Amino acid sequence: MSDEQNSVSDILEDDTYKYGFTTDVESDTFAKGLDEGVIRAISKKKNEPQFMLDFRLKAFAKWKTMKEPEWPNVHYPPIDFQNISYYSAPKQKKVLNSLDEVDPEVMRTFEKLGIPLDEQKKLANVAVDAVFDSVSVATTHKKKLMEVGIIFCSFSEALQEYPELIEEYLGTVVPVGDNYYAALNSAVFTDGSFVYIPPDTISPMEISTYFRINTEETGQFERTLIICAENSYVSYLEGCTAPQFDTNQLHAAVVELVTLENAEIKYSTVQNWYAGDKETGKGGIYNFVTKRGKCQGDGSKISWTQVETGSAITWKYPSCLLLGDNTSGEFYSVALTNGHMQADTGTKMIHVGKNTRSSIISKGISADHSSNSYRGQVKVGKNATNARNYSQCDSMLVGDKSSAHTFPYIETANSSVQVEHEAATSKISEDQLFYFESRGISRENAIEAVISGFCKEVFKQLPMEFAVEAQKLLTLKLEDSVG
Amino acid sequence: MLEIKDLHAGFDGNEIIKGISLSIKKGEIHAVMGPNGSGKSTKAKILSGHPSYEAMGGEILFDGENLLEMDAEERSLAGIFMGFQYPVEVPGVNNAEFLRMAHNARRVKAGEEEIDPLDFDDLLSEKMKMLGMEKKYKERNLNDGFSGGEKKKNEILQMAILEPKLSILDETDSGLDIDALRVVSEGVNKLRNENNALILITHYQRLLDYIKPDYVHVLSNGKIVKSGDKTLALELESQGYDWVTTAN
Ligand SMILES: Nc1ncnc2c1ncn2[C@@H]1O[C@H](COP(=O)(O)OP(=O)(O)OP(=O)(O)O)[C@@H](O)[C@H]1O
Ligand SMILES: [Mg+2]
Numbered sequence: 001m002s003d004e005q006n007s008v009s010d011i012l013e014d015d016t017y018k019y020g021f022t023t024d025v026e027s028d029t030f031a032k033g034l035d036e037g038v039i040r041a042i043s044k045k046k047n048e049p050q051f052m053l054d055f056r057l058k059a060f061a062k063w064k065t066m067k068e069p070e071w072p073n074v075h076y077p078p079i080d081f082q083n084i085s086y087y088s089a090p091k092q093k094k095v096l097n098s099l100d101e102v103d104p105e106v107m108r109t110f111e112k113l114g115i116p117l118d119e120q121k122k123l124a125n126v127a128v129d130a131v132f133d134s135v136s137v138a139t140t141h142k143k144k145l146m147e148v149g150i151i152f153c154s155f156s157e158a159l160q161e162y163p164e165l166i167e168e169y170l171g172t173v174v175p176v177g178d179n180y181y182a183a184l185n186s187a188v189f190t191d192g193s194f195v196y197i198p199p200d201t202i203s204p205m206e207i208s209t210y211f212r213i214n215t216e217e218t219g220q221f222e223r224t225l226i227i228c229a230e231n232s233y234v235s236y237l238e239g240c241t242a243p244q245f246d247t248n249q250l251h252a253a254v255v256e257l258v259t260l261e262n263a264e265i266k267y268s269t270v271q272n273w274y275a276g277d278k279e280t281g282k283g284g285i286y287n288f289v290t291k292r293g294k295c296q297g298d299g300s301k302i303s304w305t306q307v308e309t310g311s312a313i314t315w316k317y318p319s320c321l322l323l324g325d326n327t328s329g330e331f332y333s334v335a336l337t338n339g340h341m342q343a344d345t346g347t348k349m350i351h352v353g354k355n356t357r358s359s360i361i362s363k364g365i366s367a368d369h370s371s372n373s374y375r376g377q378v379k380v381g382k383n384a385t386n387a388r389n390y391s392q393c394d395s396m397l398v399g400d401k402s403s404a405h406t407f408p409y410i411e412t413a414n415s416s417v418q419v420e421h422e423a424a425t426s427k428i429s430e431d432q433l434f435y436f437e438s439r440g441i442s443r444e445n446a447i448e449a450v451i452s453g454f455c456k457e458v459f460k461q462l463p464m465e466f467a468v469e470a471q472k473l474l475t476l477k478l479e480d481s482v483g
Numbered sequence: 484m485l486e487i488k489d490l491h492a493g494f495d496g497n498e499i500i501k502g503i504s505l506s507i508k509k510g511e512i513h514a515v516m517g518p519n520g521s522g523k524s525t526k527a528k529i530l531s532g533h534p535s536y537e538a539m540g541g542e543i544l545f546d547g548e549n550l551l552e553m554d555a556e557e558r559s560l561a562g563i564f565m566g567f568q569y570p571v572e573v574p575g576v577n578n579a580e581f582l583r584m585a586h587n588a589r590r591v592k593a594g595e596e597e598i599d600p601l602d603f604d605d606l607l608s609e610k611m612k613m614l615g616m617e618k619k620y621k622e623r624n625l626n627d628g629f630s631g632g633e634k635k636k637n638e639i640l641q642m643a644i645l646e647p648k649l650s651i652l653d654e655t656d657s658g659l660d661i662d663a664l665r666v667v668s669e670g671v672n673k674l675r676n677e678n679n680a681l682i683l684i685t686h687y688q689r690l691l692d693y694i695k696p697d698y699v700h701v702l703s704n705g706k707i708v709k710s711g712d713k714t715l716a717l718e719l720e721s722q723g724y725d726w727v728t729t730a731n
Contacts, residue, residue, distance in 0.1 A: 430534070431571045438531050439585040439641060440559035440592070449584065453575025453624070 029088040034081055036060065039187055042087055046156050046190070049163045059176035059186030066180045072344040073373040073405060074313050076248075076286065084219045084250060086188045127152055129193040129209045131222055139193075141205065150234075151196040152207055155223050158194035165196060169227055173256035173294045173321065181252040181315075182290040185221045189254065192222035197263070199230040206463060208237035211253075219250040226256070228263040230297065235266040237466060248276075248312060253289045261297030261324070266305070268462055270470050273310040278368070281340030284312025291318035295327035295353075303330040304347065305461040307470040309477055312341060317375065319348035322356040322384075329358040332458040336474055337370030337402070338481050346376040346407075351384040351417075360391040361457045365474070366402035367481035373405040378419060380412040388418045395425045396454050398481050426454070428478075448475040484509050484546060484680055485530075485649055491540035492529045498539060499525045501705035507649070510677040514691055514716060515684045517702035518724050523684045524568050526702070527651045530682075531565035532558045545649070560592045562648030566638040566655050568684075573625040578637070579607060581625045582644050589645065610643040613673065615666040631658035639667050643674055651682040656690040668693030688720040703728040 030038060039060055043053040068079070127141035129152065145152050151162060158166055176186040193209040211222065228234055251273065257265050276284025287310075293302035304318035320329025331347035349358035358378065366372035378389045395404035406423050428450050436446030452459060452471050459467040485507040493499040499522045507513055515523055528536050530543070532555035543550040545561060553561065573581070586606075587597045598606075607621065614636055626634050635655050642650055652671070656664055671694055675681065683694060691699075691713060699715040700707045701724065709715065709727045719727070 426574060429571070432573050434533055434555060435567070435571045435573065436581075436584075437555035438533075438559055438565050439581075439645065440556055440588040441581075441584050442556055442588070445584060445588075449576050449581070450573065453573075453577070456575065 030085050032083055032085045034084070034086055034188065038086055042188060042190060045087065046159070048159055049167075051163070051167050052159060055171060055176065056187050059183050060188075062177040063180070063183035063187055066177070066183055068180050069315075072315050072375070073371065073407075074315060074342040074344050076313055076342075079248075079250060079286070081184075086219060086221070087190055127205055127207045129154060131191055131193070131209060131211045131220075144204070145207075148201055148204060149198040150201065150203060150207075151194065153194055155189075155192040155194050155225070158225075162194070162196070165227065166194070166225065169256070169258055170223075170225060171256075173258060173292050174254050174290050179290060181288040182254050185223065185252045185254045185290070188219075189221040189223040192224045192253070193226075194224075195226040195234065195236065197226075197228045197232040197234045199232060199260075201229075201232045203232075203234040206235050206237055208239065210239045211251075219252065221251075222253045224253070224255040225258075226265055226267075227258045228260065228265045228300075230261045230263060232260075233264045233266075235463065236268070237463065238267070238269040239272070248284055248286050250286050250288070251311075253291075255289070255291040255318075257291075257293035257302055259293070259295050259297060259300035259302055259327075262299040263297060264301040264303070265293065266303045266461075267291075267293070267318070268305040268466060270307045270462075270466060270473070271310055271314075272473060274312075275310045275339060275341050276312040278339035281312070281369075284341075285310070287311035287314045287316060289314075289316045291316065292321065292348075293319070293329070294321045294323060295329065295356075296323050297327075298324040298353070299326045300324055301328045301330075303332070303461070305332040305458065306334070306345075307458070307462070307473070308333070308335040308343060308345060309470075309473050310341075311343075314341075314343040314345050316345045317347055319350070320358060321350045321352070322358065322387075323352045325353040326355045327353055328356065330461075331358075331360045331362070331376075332461045333362045334365070334455045334458045334470070334474070335363070335372055335374075336365040336367075336477060337372045338367040338398075338477050339370060340368070341370045343371070344373040344375055346374045348377040348379070349389060351378075351380040351387040351389070354383065354385050354387075356384055356387045358387075358389045360389070360393070362391075362393045363455050363458055364393070364395045364404050365398065365451065365454070365478070366395070366404050367398035367478055369401050371403045371405070373407060375407040375409075377409040378411070380414065380417045380419070382413045385414060385416045387412075387414075387416075389420065391419075391421045392457075393421075393423045394454070395423075396451075397425065397427045398478060444475060444479060447478050448472070451475060451478065486544040487541070488543070489541040490526075490529070490538060490543060492525065492536060492538045494525075494536045499705050500529065502541070503702075503705075503707055504541075505700065505707065507680050507682070509680055510675075511698070512675075512681045512683065512694060512696045514696035514699045514713075515682060515702055516686065516699060516716065516719060518728070521702045522705045523702055524653055527565055527568075527653045527682070527684060530558075530651055531555060531563060556588075559645075559647075560589060564642050564645055564647035564650040566635075566642060566650065566652040568653040568657075570626050570629075570634045570638055572627045572629070574627045576625045577621075578623050578625050579604070579621040582607060582641060585641065586644050607644070610640055613643065614640055614670045615663070616640060632660060632663055635659055636663065636667060639670055643670065646674070647679065649680050649682070651684070653684045654686065655683075656685055656687060664689065665693065688716050691716050701727050 039056050129139045174182050177183050273285035295302055302320050322329050329349050335343045335345050337343045362374045364372040374393045380387045393406050433446050451474050487505040490503045538551050583603050635658050696713050699711055701709040
């Protein structure tokens, strides 16, 4: 991202989870448990408009009638939702007038993570919203973006400043009762990021949110809403880390994207939540996330790129709802599992408009005792004439104790549709690595070359610096696993 | 340059090399022949540092250094090259990029800067031309889908790029067509000089018609049962291995 970003080279020196530290800050944390009172308290604490409270209560009522999904190919003991605290924020004065008022410990935390926030050191070409446990603590480059009319702020602030935009779009892509975790999120979410790109505007810089879970028994439920108006473009990046605890933390986010006519959103994630102990599988984040984009206007485009390298369990299907004619959706994914990680991830491409296109490139890498599943759905409606989809789902196995699974679901309701699906499984072998070594190439560089070759189509979608980071992260995680 | 002293080696505790001694000096070419399964490839793998094979006794000195204490990467950087009998395929990794990585690893070791990609491309084009390889092999992935002969040519291309001190070519001739055998042999001859040495593992005299060995060794059941000059290969060609292996 910039010259300040030395995080990966740092981890290369020390292959334990570098981000596993906790920050000692005084925080304002709710008692554990969940009922209507907690939801009203969150809403009140954040001084929310009435529609927001109504939205939450509706979601909560819905959630109480729902059951945790059992279809994903992941296994974990039941989660006690009453044993989680639903709000935790570093203590601070009500309104922050400048970054100087953010707890210096929190600032230091982000700096340590390679995301300096203060004016002198902030990343030059990336605007960052930093979310610490349940709340956004700082947002950089706001002014500069505002000059071209781009709104980029924390969700809480947006609720105060732009309630009408939120009311218009919130829940239109992921309805409150969409799924178990989305309903829970809709009821209890505490903060997140809000982006609005006005018509005819190309965002002058990358916009990003960095999520950090700090407190042990807090759930993180954040909400992101990005609206890209007519003929506009934005590239958005998301990063995440969490400390190393023996218990599991729940992260149930919802991300909604909306593109109007001819607009384009490119959403990239490098996810590196703590994955639990490599040997025992103890601890780690449960990453149960709902991400969906709606190509509402004709000719618009949404592209998801994700590099998933962490979390004990990942359950995540960034999807595209292709409503407008000539819209397109893309999904590029690299999911790496090692240790005892479990991932069930993929996408849904729902073709509604005419001449809609979608493409899916998924690369799963499984090492050690991990399990890695791709689950993808391509659904083409009656009116989606000439819709086209191309899917390619490749798996790479490292060692012989890991597993890879592919679950493609294809449903088409008209005959003018073209759907192509390809899948392949390969292996990094000791003989391949020996071949590199016998040419004087180090094992580390060999793994990097093989992995980056395997993930090439996905990495080239990422902003350059992100791609380099992602590649190193994967290499680092695999070094012990090969052979 | 290379001094093998009473080497015993194998894998998983099975002894396959049962006491080999061999001394190779700069500028020499040694041919190693012998029946299938006699341990020729095993010996080559031991020299190149394959992690699955272990030395069980004896020693190997390369330029005075204890080779058995070095890993494969270090041996390569020290100047040992192994042309594999069965080169492995690596999908997704571009052939030219792989060659550049290997070339740069040597440069970095020598304290030099990495080569400019365009200069490397020129170097690569020149070497490929020498071996009669078409340009398309730059774009292909490393050995991926290469025919048997193409893989062997690609091994020699690597040798040409790396300019090793000691090359061990394990049946590089098998799989090459008649013309390719000539072109590749000529290429190998061009790469020779008074400072490097060659071990040729082969079953056939025709390779030795092109690349003339100074010594020929016959390996049988993990031992060198006979050594001689290039006339030995001609004798083997006409009489087979029986007379050397049974005489022992
Ligand atoms: N990795 C291995 N696993 C099982 N057996 C092996 C392995 N490597 C070598 N061997 C055995 O060791 C013996 C020597 O094998 P090696 O490959 O060295 O023979 P070679 O002389 O190169 O034969 P060829 O002329 O057929 O190439 C053979 O019996 C072979 O089956
Ligand atoms: Mg052999």
